[in-house]
Amino acid sequence: MNKLYYKEQDLTNKRVLMRVDYNVPLKDGQIESNTRITATLPTLRHIIAQAGAKLVLMSHLGRPDGKPKPECSLAICAEELRKLLPGVTVHFVPDCLAAAGTIESMHAGEICLLENLRYYGEEERNDAEFARKLAAYGDVFINDAFGTAHRAHASTEGVTHFFQGRCYAGDLMKRELDYLGDAVYAPVHPFVVILGGAKIADKIKVVENLVQKCDKLLIGGGMAYTFLKAQGKEIGRCLLQGDKIRMCQRLLAQYKDKIVLPVDGKYTAQVDFKNRRVPGPVVECDVDHIPADMEACDIGSRTVELFSGIIQGARTVVWNGPVGIFEIEPFNQGTQAIARAVQHATAQGAKCVIGGGDSESAIKQAKLENVGHISTGGGASLEFLEGKPMPGIASLTSKTA
Incomplete structure (x- = not known):
């Protein structure tokens, strides 16, 4: 700092x-x-x-x-x-x-x-x-x-x-700058970024900024399915942002060795968000065989294994956003597995930074401790990860001033 x-x-x-x-x-x-x-x-x-x-x-x-x-x-x-x-x-x-x-x-x-x-x-x-x-x-x-x-x-x-x-x-403020600043501007490699959440549009600037700096970018949650569609896969009723397909194709072509997408998932036809229940059957299958009438609700067991292995070999980890509908069982299992992988990486000496909000809620739900630095920033953390100017930081007196 x-x-x-x-x-x-x-x-x-x-x-x-x-x-x-x-x-x-x-x-x-x-x-x-x-x-x-x-x-x-x-x-x-x-x-x-x-x-x-x-x-x-x-x-x-x-x-x-x-x-x-x-x-x-x-x-x-x-x-x-x-x-x-x-x-x-x-x-x-x-x-x-x-x-x-x-x-x-x-x-x-x-x-x-x-x-x-x-x-x-x-x-x-x-x-x-x-x-x-x-x-x-x-x-x-x-x-x-x-x-x-x-x-x-x-x-x-x-x-x-x-x-x-x-x-x-x-x-x-110092703690945020020490952790986020080191992760974004001076990461120890291997540097792994995990991004989840619903829409790629919400995280696209983070993707574009961090994919240049990290060794692996793991993408889960609903936002992964626009990338999978960009690969030509049929994604059933999974969330799709059609206007972002070309952008995803460009990123996949440019960073094919860095971007890691789910290989399987958990799918269902309907989720009752009001009562936090799943009224119909849940299917776990690979992303090449997504049922046409179903939507994605979590990453599958093979993806958990894939992502966890990459995370556990990291020296710097940035995680922002859950990889499934963690508020509703059984779709909390993928996000909790990611949280445990981050906890393990922290125990092995990695510097881990976790965006607040849903990621923090998922960690509390899993009753995990010592999972790295949980940012208090919310929108500020996201904009920091995007590389945007931060007026409230820039205006503080610099040590060289």
Whole structure:
């Protein structure tokens, strides 16, 4: 990581303005998972332990679309912080532009959480005046919200213009950059990429970027069937993006020694997603004999063996997306087998990076631990893997600056 790291800086007597990602999942007005909050606690404790330091946190929650919405209030996160940090005073300011008085009256070692930044449309428009007002709350800026680093918003990119070289990466940001950065820009070979999910269109830029760098690209999930169709195979009712066939043909011709597709799969005529059940028979067969009236729901046992063997010989692994409908049995078996292969590769010393979302859910479902670094980034991770510029990272102060 070539960005300045906050633990290497002197925060004594500083007002620290910090962007966090407290966009937590809510259900019936309660926090369904506090993982995004608990993940920041070591950083918060380190900062408020510095002599004279005050900490100001800012985040968004949900999609309030530029106006206050009670269901998007960060007050619930302030209350959660108070529970998680007993003995620490946590202030909450119900208007993110009206916090100056509270911050001025705070004592050292206290925390202030601002109300939802996206109550103002200026946040997502990266309005310079809005960013200036936020920046006035701090002497230094720390970005620890990798999940928003792909957006040029006022709280991620705009504020950095007002800190004159005092913009640092937090712990979560550093961890993402260390793992994702090494995997994408300095991988140890053999480098294996596993991509799943439904549509090739969602991952095409990742494919085009990483296939140039990896040794093997394993493609599963629904997106594999447009590639199989591009090879001339009959794919029954499997998901097909007809407008991507020529592109898949080009990639297969150019990278025929790198791209690895399923050799078999599990197929059925209908899936009841509402009740999470399969009402009809399930057929496992090779990809040359897919039943005309059936659709793919998982990779087959031969593909599991093929993919697992490649993964277990890797030194760097990037995995994004499940290889089947993992939410419904028996179609979770392929994804769980991939997770176990990644776990094994990690145990053998490989650096493994796993995209969040569905891949993380599948790992939790399989009750696996020590499977490498699970990214917190979501869309940010995907754009990083695509090689896109990341404004929230680029705007942090470089070590050479």
